[in-house]
Amino acid sequence: MKIGVVADTHDNLHRLRQALTRLKERGAELVLHAGDFVSPFVAVPFKEAGLSVIGVFGNNDGDKLYLRERFSGVGELHFGPHELELGGRRIVLMHEPRALEALISSGKYEVLIYGHIHEVDLRPGPPLVLNPGECGGWLSGQATCALVDLDALQAEIIEL
Numbered sequence: 221m222k223i224g225v226v227a228d229t230h231d232n233l234h235r236l237r238q239a240l241t242r243l244k245e246r247g248a249e250l251v252l253h254a255g256d257f258v259s260p261f262v263a264v265p266f267k268e269a270g271l272s273v274i275g276v277f278g279n280n281d282g283d284k285l286y287l288r289e290r291f292s293g294v295g296e297l298h299f300g301p302h303e304l305e306l307g308g309r310r311i312v313l314m315h316e317p318r319a320l321e322a323l324i325s326s327g328k329y330e331v332l333i334y335g336h337i338h339e340v341d342l343r344p345g346p347p348l349v350l351n352p353g354e355c356g357g358w359l360s361g362q363a364t365c366a367l368v369d370l371d372a373l374q375a376e377i378i379e380l
Contacts, residue, residue: 227335
């Protein structure tokens with residue numbers, strides 16, 4: 221199973237559309253979003269791309285109720301850290317990397333995904349640790365996302 225991973229979109233719809241197009245072309249079945257959508261209209265590109273999303277709220281996400289409402293039918297948004305299982309892999313998805321090293325050491329997860337720092341962090345597993353960098357590209361000037369192959373437990377960073 222292949223999944224796309226984005227974080228820190230910060231309302232950059234152009235970059236988000238690019239990321240979703242690239243991820244879909246590469247076989248992503250769904251997208252995990254590690255927070256900081258920012259505005260509820262960020263749901264639109266996911267609907268246009270026909271890709272489901274599972275996400276967690278970030279520190280810049282304002283109207284969480286309306287964000288959840290806008291993502292209804294295309295995905296689900298949670299307060300992080302959020303635990304899930306996909307493709308037989310135990311995953312934790314969060315925005316801020318609080319207790320990241322403790323979660324890595326716990327041995328409970330095969331994939332740990334976070335955002336917030338706007339920098340790529342890719343550590344081969346197990347466990348696979350991934351920050352896809354910032355999809356929005358506002359802070360660093362570099363917009364990125366990631367494709368994860370859960371079967372192989374490998375990830376690659378995609379520059380936009």
